[in-house]
Amino acid sequence: MPVSCFLTLILCLVFTQATLAADPVIITEQLVHLRHSGDREWTTFPEQAQVKELFLRFNAKSNPRETVLFLRQQDVKQTWNVELNGKILGKLIRHEQDQHLLLPVPAGAVITGVNELRIYQSGKITPDDISVGEIVLLTEPVSEFLSExxxxxxxxxxxxxxxxxxxxxxxxxxxxxxxxxxxxxxxxxxxxxxxxxxxxxxxxxxxxxxxxxxxxxxxxxxxxxxxxxxxxxxxxxxxxxxGREVNTSGYVSSDTHIHTLTHSGHGDCSMEERMLTLAGEHIEFPIATDHNKQINYEPLARKLKVRQYFTPVIGNEVTTKWGHFNVFPVREGGPVPDYQLPDWDGIFESILATPHVKAVILNHARDIHSKYRPFDPKNYLSLTGENLDGWRLQANAMEIINSGATQTEVLQLYRDWFGALNRGQFLTPVGCSDSHDVSRYIVGQSRTYIQADDQDSGKIDVNQTIQNFVDGKVLLSYGLLTQIKVNSRYGPGELVPQAKKWDVNLTVSGPSWVTAEQIQLYANGQLICSESIKSAKQGGIKWQGTWKLKQPSHDCFLVAVATGPGVSAPYWQFAKPYQPDSPEFESQVVGSTGAVWIDMDGDGQKTTAYEYAQGLVKQHAEDLKTLFKQLDRYDQAVVMQVASLLRMRGLEPFDPKLTKALRGASNAVQLGFALYGEAWRASQIARRTN
Known part of the structure; x- marks a missing residue:
C-alpha cells in the first residue's frame, strides 16, 4: 500500500523544517496484516496473515530530546505492545476503528545506527487480526507535532x-x-x-x-x-x-446498560466523561449499571451542567457466576443484591428483596461470562423457551440488541425472546449499549424507547416510565425505529380486543445517514409478512404501510422488525461481535417493536402458546391421534409447546410411538414436531460434549 495522503503531507512539512536531531525516518510505508496464531477472525481477512508480529530494523541517529513515533492501526481488540530497542514505548489502542497513534519516544531511546522496532501481541493470546503500519519516527515531541x-x-x-x-x-x-x-x-x-x-x-x-x-x-x-x-x-x-430528523414523540430514549471505568474498573470512560457522552448521544433516561454498585449520576450531572438533558436512574448490574442482571431502580447506599449466590433461585430472591426494584433484565444471554452462558443450547431450548436445568428465570425483561456485545446472527436473540414469550415469560425486549468506553463502544448506540412524556428530558416521570418499561411499552433502536399500531390504536405492551378485522399500521424511521431494506412481521415468532423497503434518502420516515392480517385462530403476539445495512461511517461505526459464532458477519441496523398481544378468544387475557398446549395435552395426551387432529387449529408455536410437554411426560421426540402417530398428522403438525426434535437433538449433543 502506498504511503497515505496524510503521511505524505506530514513528511513534506517536516522535511522543510530545521531539526535538532536526525531527519524523520520512514520505518515502513506499508500497512501489514498481523495475527499471532489461530484461525482468522472474519472472512474479510486473508486465511494467512503476513506475519505473526511486526519486526523492523531501521537506521537513525540518536535523539537528544523526546520525539514521537507515528503509526496507523486497524481492527485492534487484544493487547499489542510497541517496543523500541527492547523497551516498551506503549500499546496499540484497543479499538477496531482505523486510527492514528502517537507514542512519545524518550530522549536517548533511539540509537545512532541500527534500531529495532517490534509490535507483538502480549498477555493471553486470543486470535486477533490487525493491520498496523505507515510508521514514521518524527523529530519533535508530540506537543510540537500537534501545534502546526x-x-x-x-x-x-x-x-x-x-x-x-x-x-x-x-x-x-x-x-x-x-x-x-x-x-x-x-x-x-x-x-x-x-x-x-x-x-x-x-x-x-x-x-x-x-x-x-x-x-x-x-x-x-x-x-x-x-x-x-x-x-x-x-x-x-x-x-x-x-437538527432532529427522527420523530420520537411520546417516547424517551433510554440506555439501560451503562458503565464507567471509575466504578466498574474496566473500559476507559470516567464518570465525568460519561455525563458528557450521555448528553452528546441524546440519552434522556440513562440507567447507571456499574458492576455490583449503585451509583448516582445526579450530583455530577448538575456540576457539569448537563442535568437538563437527561433524567438519571440508579441501577446495578448484578454480576454473578450464573449470568448478569441489570436491576433498577435502587437506592444509592442501599442494600446490594448478593451476587455470590450459587443458583438463580437465590440470586433472584436477593434481587427481588432489594428495596424499590421493579425492572430485572437478563443481560447478553448468549455471551459467556465465568464459563457460563444462560442461553447455551445445553442450558436452554430457544424454540420453546425451556430452561433444561430447571432454573426459573424471574426477570421481566431481556436484552435483545446489545451494541457492545452484538451477535453474529442479528435475529438470534429475537428468536430466544419469541420462545420465552410463547412459554409464558412476559419479558420486555431491551436495546442497550453495555458501554464502558468513550468511543470504542458508543453509549446509546442501541437503545430502548420507552413510552413516556418526553416534553422535558430533565424532568421525566421516573416511576411512570419504569412502569411502562415493565409493561413492555417499548421500541428498540439500533439505527432504525419501527412503530406499530393494530387497528389504528393499539401498540406494544397492549392487548388488542377481539375484532372482525386486523389492520397493522407500520412506520419505519431513521436519520438520513441510515438505510432501511426490509420490514418483517412475526406472530408468535413465526414470520407472517415481509416486504422490501425502498428507503427514503432523507431523514425521517423511511417507509410506511398497512398490512391486513388473516383472522388469527387464537391469541398471539405481533412483533415488527426492520433491518438494513450497518453503519460503517467513522462518526457512528458499528462494532463487530466480540464473542463471534462464525467468521461470517454482516453488520445490520435494526428497529423493532415490543410485543402487541391479540385477544382473539375475547377473555381479556394474554393466552400464550404454552397455556394452549397445556390444555390440549391435559385433555388428549393419551390419544395422540386426536391430539394431533386438534393441533390443526393452532399455529406452530403451540405445536412445539405440545412437543415439549409430551417430552416432559416421557415421550421424547424420536420415540417410536410418537413417530408412528405423527404419520397420520398434517404437514404443519409434523413440521412443528420435526423442528422441536432437531432442536432437542442439538441440545442433547451440546450437553454430552460440554
Missing part, C-alpha cells in the same frame, strides 16, 4: 440556533481517526478523532493536513460535515448545524 494548525468548531441546533451537546469526529483524507491536542475536561470528553462537547464548542491544535469534520448527536439527529485543508500556521473556525 489550530481549529475552532461550533455546532448549533438548526431549530434553536443555540449550541448543543454533540459528538464531533475528525478524520483524515482516508477516513482515519486522527490525534489532536484536545484533552478531556469538564467541558469535553476526548479520544482519538472524537470529541464529545457539552455545548457544541471546542478548540484544539493538530498537524497540517486534509481533514473531514463531522458533527452528530446520536440516532435521532442528522450529521453535518466539512472538508478542509489546514496549512502550517492556519487558525480556522468552522460552524456545523445539526
Amino acid at each position: 494548525a489550530q481549529l475552532s468548531i461550533q455546532v448549533t441546533d438548526k431549530e434553536t440556533k443555540q449550541g448543543i451537546p454533540c459528538r464531533i469526529t475528525i478524520v483524515d483524507a482516508e477516513g482515519t481517526l486522527v490525534v489532536t491536542s484536545a484533552e478531556s475536561n469538564e467541558h469535553q470528553a476526548v479520544r482519538t478523532g472524537v470529541i464529545y462537547t457539552r455545548d457544541g464548542e471546542t478548540q484544539f491544535q493538530l498537524p497540517a493536513g486534509e481533514y473531514t469534520v463531522y458533527a452528530g448527536r446520536g440516532f435521532e439527529y442528522g450529521v453535518d460535515q466539512r472538508q478542509l485543508i489546514l496549512k502550517k500556521g492556519d487558525q480556522k473556525k468552522i460552524e456545523l448545524k445539526i
Whole structure:
C-alpha cells in the first residue's frame, strides 16, 4: 500500500523544517496484516496473515530530546505492545476503528545506527487480526507535532440556533481517526478523532493536513460535515448545524446498560466523561449499571451542567457466576443484591428483596461470562423457551440488541425472546449499549424507547416510565425505529380486543445517514409478512404501510422488525461481535417493536402458546391421534409447546410411538414436531460434549 495522503503531507512539512536531531525516518510505508496464531477472525481477512508480529530494523541517529513515533492501526481488540530497542514505548489502542497513534519516544531511546522496532501481541493470546503500519519516527515531541494548525468548531441546533451537546469526529483524507491536542475536561470528553462537547464548542491544535469534520448527536439527529485543508500556521473556525430528523414523540430514549471505568474498573470512560457522552448521544433516561454498585449520576450531572438533558436512574448490574442482571431502580447506599449466590433461585430472591426494584433484565444471554452462558443450547431450548436445568428465570425483561456485545446472527436473540414469550415469560425486549468506553463502544448506540412524556428530558416521570418499561411499552433502536399500531390504536405492551378485522399500521424511521431494506412481521415468532423497503434518502420516515392480517385462530403476539445495512461511517461505526459464532458477519441496523398481544378468544387475557398446549395435552395426551387432529387449529408455536410437554411426560421426540402417530398428522403438525426434535437433538449433543 502506498504511503497515505496524510503521511505524505506530514513528511513534506517536516522535511522543510530545521531539526535538532536526525531527519524523520520512514520505518515502513506499508500497512501489514498481523495475527499471532489461530484461525482468522472474519472472512474479510486473508486465511494467512503476513506475519505473526511486526519486526523492523531501521537506521537513525540518536535523539537528544523526546520525539514521537507515528503509526496507523486497524481492527485492534487484544493487547499489542510497541517496543523500541527492547523497551516498551506503549500499546496499540484497543479499538477496531482505523486510527492514528502517537507514542512519545524518550530522549536517548533511539540509537545512532541500527534500531529495532517490534509490535507483538502480549498477555493471553486470543486470535486477533490487525493491520498496523505507515510508521514514521518524527523529530519533535508530540506537543510540537500537534501545534502546526489550530481549529475552532461550533455546532448549533438548526431549530434553536443555540449550541448543543454533540459528538464531533475528525478524520483524515482516508477516513482515519486522527490525534489532536484536545484533552478531556469538564467541558469535553476526548479520544482519538472524537470529541464529545457539552455545548457544541471546542478548540484544539493538530498537524497540517486534509481533514473531514463531522458533527452528530446520536440516532435521532442528522450529521453535518466539512472538508478542509489546514496549512502550517492556519487558525480556522468552522460552524456545523445539526437538527432532529427522527420523530420520537411520546417516547424517551433510554440506555439501560451503562458503565464507567471509575466504578466498574474496566473500559476507559470516567464518570465525568460519561455525563458528557450521555448528553452528546441524546440519552434522556440513562440507567447507571456499574458492576455490583449503585451509583448516582445526579450530583455530577448538575456540576457539569448537563442535568437538563437527561433524567438519571440508579441501577446495578448484578454480576454473578450464573449470568448478569441489570436491576433498577435502587437506592444509592442501599442494600446490594448478593451476587455470590450459587443458583438463580437465590440470586433472584436477593434481587427481588432489594428495596424499590421493579425492572430485572437478563443481560447478553448468549455471551459467556465465568464459563457460563444462560442461553447455551445445553442450558436452554430457544424454540420453546425451556430452561433444561430447571432454573426459573424471574426477570421481566431481556436484552435483545446489545451494541457492545452484538451477535453474529442479528435475529438470534429475537428468536430466544419469541420462545420465552410463547412459554409464558412476559419479558420486555431491551436495546442497550453495555458501554464502558468513550468511543470504542458508543453509549446509546442501541437503545430502548420507552413510552413516556418526553416534553422535558430533565424532568421525566421516573416511576411512570419504569412502569411502562415493565409493561413492555417499548421500541428498540439500533439505527432504525419501527412503530406499530393494530387497528389504528393499539401498540406494544397492549392487548388488542377481539375484532372482525386486523389492520397493522407500520412506520419505519431513521436519520438520513441510515438505510432501511426490509420490514418483517412475526406472530408468535413465526414470520407472517415481509416486504422490501425502498428507503427514503432523507431523514425521517423511511417507509410506511398497512398490512391486513388473516383472522388469527387464537391469541398471539405481533412483533415488527426492520433491518438494513450497518453503519460503517467513522462518526457512528458499528462494532463487530466480540464473542463471534462464525467468521461470517454482516453488520445490520435494526428497529423493532415490543410485543402487541391479540385477544382473539375475547377473555381479556394474554393466552400464550404454552397455556394452549397445556390444555390440549391435559385433555388428549393419551390419544395422540386426536391430539394431533386438534393441533390443526393452532399455529406452530403451540405445536412445539405440545412437543415439549409430551417430552416432559416421557415421550421424547424420536420415540417410536410418537413417530408412528405423527404419520397420520398434517404437514404443519409434523413440521412443528420435526423442528422441536432437531432442536432437542442439538441440545442433547451440546450437553454430552460440554
